[in-house]
Amino acid sequence: MRTMLALFAAVGALAAGFGFAQSGAGVVKEKGCLNCHEVDKKKVGPSFKDIAAKYKGDKGAAANLAAKLKDGKGHAKAAASDAEIKAAVQHVLATK
DSSP states (O other): OHHHHHHHHHHHHHHHHHHTOOOHHHHHHHTTGGGTOOSSSOSSSOOHHHHHHHTTTOTTHHHHHHHHHHHTSSSOOOOSOHHHHHHHHHHHHTOO
16 A cells, blocks of 8 residues: 555656646746847847857757856856756757
């Protein structure tokens, strides 16, 4: 019986985690990225369109940008989970 309860608790926790996943646009807004960036024009930092254009065709861009955000190298350190950073980077790189 304890095994079943533990199994249900684990499955419930996993399901809850998937339910709280945010879109990249939501992360960008929630984490304050729009304080320094805009979609189509330079603010304090480059626009999302400029970032996407700069890294277009670069297969390592997502990993490199995520590392910059996570480590705070060349950009302010992001107070976000790895999943949130990944979602935000994918959103920015998909900007047209």
